[in-house]
Amino acid sequence: MKNEQKPKRTPLIIIIPFRAAVAMGDGGDGGFDAIVASRRDDAGEAMRASRDLPPGTLLVRVAPFAAVPYPDEMRRSCHGCFRACGAERECGACGVARLCASCAGCETTKAYHAYECHALARLRDGERGLTLAHNDLRLLLRVLSVRRRHRDVVASSYATAASDAAAASGDVIVDDVDAFDALMSGVDGGDDGELPESSIAMLHEVAKQAKFLVAAEARASVDACVRTLGRLQLNGFEMTASASEEEEEGGRGGGGGCGGGGHRPIGVGVYPSAAMFNHDCAPNAAQRFDAFGCVRVETTRRVRKGEELTIPYVDVMLGREERRGKLRKNFAFECACARCEREAG
Ligand SMILES: [Zn+2]
Ligand SMILES: [Zn+2]
Ligand SMILES: [Zn+2]
Numbered sequence: 001m002k003n004e005q006k007p008k009r010t011p012l013i014i015i016i017p018f019r020a021a022v023a024m025g026d027g028g029d030g031g032f033d034a035i036v037a038s039r040r041d042d043a044g045e046a047m048r049a050s051r052d053l054p055p056g057t058l059l060v061r062v063a064p065f066a067a068v069p070y071p072d073e074m075r076r077s078c079h080g081c082f083r084a085c086g087a088e089r090e091c092g093a094c095g096v097a098r099l100c101a102s103c104a105g106c107e108t109t110k111a112y113h114a115y116e117c118h119a120l121a122r123l124r125d126g127e128r129g130l131t132l133a134h135n136d137l138r139l140l141l142r143v144l145s146v147r148r149r150h151r152d153v154v155a156s157s158y159a160t161a162a163s164d165a166a167a168a169s170g171d172v173i174v175d176d177v178d179a180f181d182a183l184m185s186g187v188d189g190g191d192d193g194e195l196p197e198s199s200i201a202m203l204h205e206v207a208k209q210a211k212f213l214v215a216a217e218a219r220a221s222v223d224a225c226v227r228t229l230g231r232l233q234l235n236g237f238e239m240t241a242s243a244s245e246e247e248e249e250g251g252r253g254g255g256g257g258c259g260g261g262g263h264r265p266i267g268v269g270v271y272p273s274a275a276m277f278n279h280d281c282a283p284n285a286a287q288r289f290d291a292f293g294c295v296r297v298e299t300t301r302r303v304r305k306g307e308e309l310t311i312p313y314v315d316v317m318l319g320r321e322e323r324r325g326k327l328r329k330n331f332a333f334e335c336a337c338a339r340c341e342r343e344a345g
Helices: 018-023 107-124 135-152 161-167 177-181 197-213 222-235 243-250 320-331 338-343
Strands: 035-039 045-049 058-062 066-069 236-241 264-270 285-289 295-299
Touching: 066 135, 107 135, 107 161, 107 197, 135 177, 135 197, 135 222, 135 264, 197 222, 222 236, 222 264, 222 320, 236 285, 320 338
Parallel strands: none
Antiparallel strands: 035 045, 058 295, 066 264, 236 264, 285 295
């Protein structure tokens, strides 16, 4: 029997309130049915294994709701799909962002770039005292663009050239604005912790800059921007390019193999359906980014049915105090995991 003959289902782009589907014990149409949501004793939400899972089980694959490359990466990668992209693909309007041929032909991708483009063009034209090296600011502008686009078009148009390309290699969840809004925020009193005063003060500064930089029709109140920035800070993922993707882009390379280092940070993004997993300093799952900027959350060891599925929000190779400090500062919580307890001595 030839295995090429196996009937192949066309991969899906799933645009549904995935969180709601998971709460009902249904991973949606995409076969992401290894997780089920439940309340924890401390009233938080937990994602649990719906059955015994072997290591390497794909739990979700999620396209970025909004993502921006880091400054170093801006002149190397497409702003739409994060794939390597030459200087000839610079956006004519701002002269900074690059958009590969397929992203440049995508109305949705262009709409997502709109506010950032306007701001980048103003900076190029000599506005003083401003810098878009500030990742939070660019991510906020991106979210405002996405929000506007989702207001104007039907859900079937949420997919971008990047998510279409990603879907060619497997199912992918495309989150909508409701999924983003459902992320708890430590700024407006969600069930999560509160960000420290100093962080909120900084978010206010960024929000004020955003208000000044974006086109008049896009202006959101400073308070609304601060709330959005808070959600971004508490739920953002640092995107990394794995060594194997670098090899694909740059020809040959040494190594290969799994688990090794070589994860270069390339940007920051928000993935609402991947932000449902809680942190643990000895997690049983981990996130990684594929060549399409999608995050894949996979089990890293065998997980029993009913066990909570957790991912690392910080580098778990760090020592106890360093981990806990980062979690406190960036994610506004005191880690109460078993490993932290054990290492308390
Ligand atoms: Zn692209
Ligand atoms: Zn532009
Ligand atoms: Zn911990």
